[in-house]
Amino acid sequence: MHPVRKRRLIFVGLILGAVALATGAVVYGLQKNMNYLFTPSQVLAGRAADYRTFRLGGMVENGSIVRDPHSLKVDFTVTDGDRTLPVEYTGILPDLFRANQAVITTGRMQGGTFVASEVLAKHSATYMPKELAEAMAKAHAKHHVVMPATAGGAP
Amino acid sequence: MIPELGEVALILALLLALVQCVLPLLGAWRNNAALMAVARPAAAGQFVFVALSFAVLTWAFMTQDFSVAYVAQNSNLSLPWYYRFSAVWGAHEGSLLLWILILNVWTVALAAFSGHLPPKFAARVLGVLGFVSVGFLLFTLFTSSPFGRLLPAPSNGMDLNPVLQDPGLIIHPPMLYMGYVGFSVAFAFAIAALLGGALDDDWVRWARPWTNFAWAFLTAGIVLGSWWSYAELGWGGWWFWDPVENASFMPWLIGTALIHAQAVTEKRGGLRAWTLLLSIFAFSLSLLGTFLVRSGVLTSVHAFASDPRRGVYILIFLGVVVGGSLLIYALRAPKVAGGKPFALLSRETLIVIGNLMLTAAAAMVLIGTLYPLVGDAFHLGRVSVGPPYFGSLFILLMAPVVLLIPFGPFARWGKADGTALGRVLLIAGATALFGGVLAFVLGGDARAILGTVAACYVGAGVVLYARKRWREAPAGRRYPAEMVGMLVAHAGVGVFLAGALLTTALSVERDVRLDPGQSQRIGAYDFRFEGVHEVRGPNWTAQQGRLTVLHDGAVVAVMHPQKRVYSGGQVQTEAAVSAGAMRDLYVALGEPLGNHGAWALRLYDKPFVRWLWFGGLMMMLGGFITSGDRRFRARRMRAMPVPGTATLAPRESAA
Numbered sequence: 125m126h127p128v129r130k131r132r133l134i135f136v137g138l139i140l141g142a143v144a145l146a147t148g149a150v151v152y153g154l155q156k157n158m159n160y161l162f163t164p165s166q167v168l169a170g171r172a173a174d175y176r177t178f179r180l181g182g183m184v185e186n187g188s189i190v191r192d193p194h195s196l197k198v199d200f201t202v203t204d205g206d207r208t209l210p211v212e213y214t215g216i217l218p219d220l221f222r223a224n225q226a227v228i229t230t231g232r233m234q235g236g237t238f239v240a241s242e243v244l245a246k247h248s249a250t251y252m253p254k255e256l257a258e259a260m261a262k263a264h265a266k267h268h269v270v271m272p273a274t275a276g277g278a279p
Numbered sequence: 280m281i282p283e284l285g286e287v288a289l290i291l292a293l294l295l296a297l298v299q300c301v302l303p304l305l306g307a308w309r310n311n312a313a314l315m316a317v318a319r320p321a322a323a324g325q326f327v328f329v330a331l332s333f334a335v336l337t338w339a340f341m342t343q344d345f346s347v348a349y350v351a352q353n354s355n356l357s358l359p360w361y362y363r364f365s366a367v368w369g370a371h372e373g374s375l376l377l378w379i380l381i382l383n384v385w386t387v388a389l390a391a392f393s394g395h396l397p398p399k400f401a402a403r404v405l406g407v408l409g410f411v412s413v414g415f416l417l418f419t420l421f422t423s424s425p426f427g428r429l430l431p432a433p434s435n436g437m438d439l440n441p442v443l444q445d446p447g448l449i450i451h452p453p454m455l456y457m458g459y460v461g462f463s464v465a466f467a468f469a470i471a472a473l474l475g476g477a478l479d480d481d482w483v484r485w486a487r488p489w490t491n492f493a494w495a496f497l498t499a500g501i502v503l504g505s506w507w508s509y510a511e512l513g514w515g516g517w518w519f520w521d522p523v524e525n526a527s528f529m530p531w532l533i534g535t536a537l538i539h540a541q542a543v544t545e546k547r548g549g550l551r552a553w554t555l556l557l558s559i560f561a562f563s564l565s566l567l568g569t570f571l572v573r574s575g576v577l578t579s580v581h582a583f584a585s586d587p588r589r590g591v592y593i594l595i596f597l598g599v600v601v602g603g604s605l606l607i608y609a610l611r612a613p614k615v616a617g618g619k620p621f622a623l624l625s626r627e628t629l630i631v632i633g634n635l636m637l638t639a640a641a642a643m644v645l646i647g648t649l650y651p652l653v654g655d656a657f658h659l660g661r662v663s664v665g666p667p668y669f670g671s672l673f674i675l676l677m678a679p680v681v682l683l684i685p686f687g688p689f690a691r692w693g694k695a696d697g698t699a700l701g702r703v704l705l706i707a708g709a710t711a712l713f714g715g716v717l718a719f720v721l722g723g724d725a726r727a728i729l730g731t732v733a734a735c736y737v738g739a740g741v742v743l744y745a746r747k748r749w750r751e752a753p754a755g756r757r758y759p760a761e762m763v764g765m766l767v768a769h770a771g772v773g774v775f776l777a778g779a780l781l782t783t784a785l786s787v788e789r790d791v792r793l794d795p796g797q798s799q800r801i802g803a804y805d806f807r808f809e810g811v812h813e814v815r816g817p818n819w820t821a822q823q824g825r826l827t828v829l830h831d832g833a834v835v836a837v838m839h840p841q842k843r844v845y846s847g848g849q850v851q852t853e854a855a856v857s858a859g860a861m862r863d864l865y866v867a868l869g870e871p872l873g874n875h876g877a878w879a880l881r882l883y884d885k886p887f888v889r890w891l892w893f894g895g896l897m898m899m900l901g902g903f904i905t906s907g908d909r910r911f912r913a914r915r916m917r918a919m920p921v922p923g924t925a926t927l928a929p930r931e932s933a934a
């Protein structure tokens with residue numbers, strides 16, 4: 125084969141191989157690391173059963189926050205207005221975490237409790253993450269759920 | 280009255296931008312020198328009016344004119360003056376104005392320092408920049424004017440988001456925008472070259488200093504952002520793969536590929552089409568970054584109140600820029616001739632591989648960042664992509680690049696000498712092995728060993744090449760700026776790797792509950808919690824903790840972390856950091872526990888964490904040094920010197 129053509133062929137082969145490899149890695153990586161967001165109703169309806177790790181979103185139920193007196197363990201209940209799910213977390217809660225506020229937690233179910241490895245409470249008193257607001261609105265078309273304003277307000 | 284002047288100035292700037300866009304491009308097309316000559320005065324005039332408009336907004340902040348809605352939303356009577364100054368770009372509208380101002384700074388600089396460019400080419404470059412400016416000015420005026428009034432004026436403002444009240448945030452956005460916007464210059468050069476059809480390699484040589492300069496600023500912006508999130512967000516992390524970080528990181532990856540591809544095109548004429556394409560992509564990703572950050576489509580700390588009109592406008596603008604430039608590219612690029620041939624083992628090949636990996640990494644980040652949006656649009660569920668996706672894939676893609684770094688400078692253009700590269704591999708490998716064994720003996724885990732190995736390997740490559748130049752190149756021509764820049768930046772990669780991997784491996788991070796007087800051991804340090812008392816700042820009150828840190832019984836630091844409540848009611852954690860070259864101690868207040876003064880505390884011992892930012896700053900410095908190379912300022916490159924020694928041509932410098 126002509127040396128120039130041969131070189132080109134090697135390059136094209138290398139590029140195609142690299143693209144195939146990268147695509148495979150991206151697809152695999154996405155599958156492993158995608159976290160779906162569910163509300164307590166959806167979890168209790170078994171929608172999250174296929175996922176080991178997922179995100180649970182909702183409001184922190186009033187009066188449900190219980191601190192362990194000797195450690196950083198904290199229990200609270202997340203509600204979407206319909207159903208509730210107990211959540212357990214060990215660590216420091218974010219600045220904006222409080223009762224009646226939107227919260228998104230990442231973790232997994234252990235028995236009937238959601239054990240969170242991360243708790244996010246976003247940005248200001250009037251703000252609820254858009255995706256959570258929509259998920260909750262969908263779950264509760266039939267109810268009137270008191271929700272904070274869904275528009276921006278966040279910095 | 281004064282705020283309206285700002286608006287009027289912006290409208291005048293828009294008119295001048297239109298002039299700067301249309302007339303010079305027309306002139307270059309019709310060969311009309313008078314029309315082309317309009318470009319520079321129009322650019323200067325536009326700059327004056329944009330600067331005036333920016334000054335008006337700054338003035339409104341300084342005088343606390345709460346009748347301006349934007350000021351009322353982002354300032355407060357008790358906000359200190361320096362944060363009122365940075366509040367100008369604290370939210371969407373003002374940051375767009377900053378974008379435009381910086382674009383004008385770049386344009387004026389280009390107008391001033393482009394005397395060596397052929398008039399037609401300069402006219403086209405300024406015309407393209409005028410087009411970009413028109414796009415942004417229209418966007419600002421129609422969807423995001425910062426001069427809208429709020430009547431009746433409130434007696435006090437809502438205050439700047441406390442997360443943004445940090446010295447790092449005063450300079451982080453301008454640095455980042457200098458980088459983003461700077462890529463518009465590389466873009467303008469590429470489009471001008473495509474429009475002109477004169478696709479020889481002169482344009483690349485003229486574009487290189489500008490591109491390196493922009494890349495250096497972008498690097499600085501990203502480093503500052505990382506340092507800010509470390510100090511301000513209270514988590515002690517330095518990179519989160521947050522959509523907004525990704526938005527600035529994608530143009531950086533493509534920009535890094537671009538500055539290397541430009542070197543190939545300029546010196547060997549190779550990769551011409553690829554360099555053009557990268558110039559287009561780097562700027563497109565900068566635009567996309569602006570879109571992602573400012574339109575609020577992604578939930579993130581930086582996402583401002585969203586307004587669908589803005590998103591639609593930016594999408595259209597993005598479509599015009601990307602679609603239009605790719606169309607021009609498709610029409611013209613087939614005419615691009617190939618450069619000098621190169622062998623499979625050559626510097627060109629190494630740069631091509633590096634380019635592919637960097638581009639693939641940028642694509643990977645793009646997919647991960649946009650996937651939640653796509654999933655949402657197609658009703659695949661509400662997903663978020665976890666940081667491990669980015670982290671593991673990024674390491675996978677970048678490892679080969681790091682492996683190649685030492686060989687780049689040694690591999691000659693055209694055809695590299697295999698045995699010479701083998702020797703480099705041997706020495707760099709031996710150094711790396713030595714470092715690895717040392718790290719193992721000192722008791723590091725796998726990541727610590729990997730970090731030491733990578734740093735030694737890259738460092739050895741840099742030292743070897745510097746030594747080779749010293750011994751073989753003629754005195755006075757040993758270290759041209761371009762090469763020094765390359766060596767400094769590559770060494771920066773090594774320092775960064777050491778810092779990133781060592782701090783990941785060796786950090787001790789604990790969230791603990793402490794009563795006053797109680798101690799907690801973190802690594803080799805004892806943190807003694809002395810309690811919390813209240814302090815007041817200009818626009819906040821805080822619970823301020825006091826911790827004494829002891830090492831072998833001796834006090835090494837007294838730290839004061841704060842939990843602030845701002846006048847607007849927002850709570851903000853201010854971590855206390857005791858910085859050091861070899862380690863940082865880091866304390867953040869969690870929350871009060873019980874009624875006896877106990878607090879939840881986040882205590883970190885973070886060895887080598889400064890190194891990763893220092894490495895980043897070295898990369899930045901490398902970019903600046905490279906852009907200062909005198910060779911780039913020559914009008915035409917003629918009289919290629921005869922290759923000197925058998926092993927080294929004098930011109931054979933940095934990639």
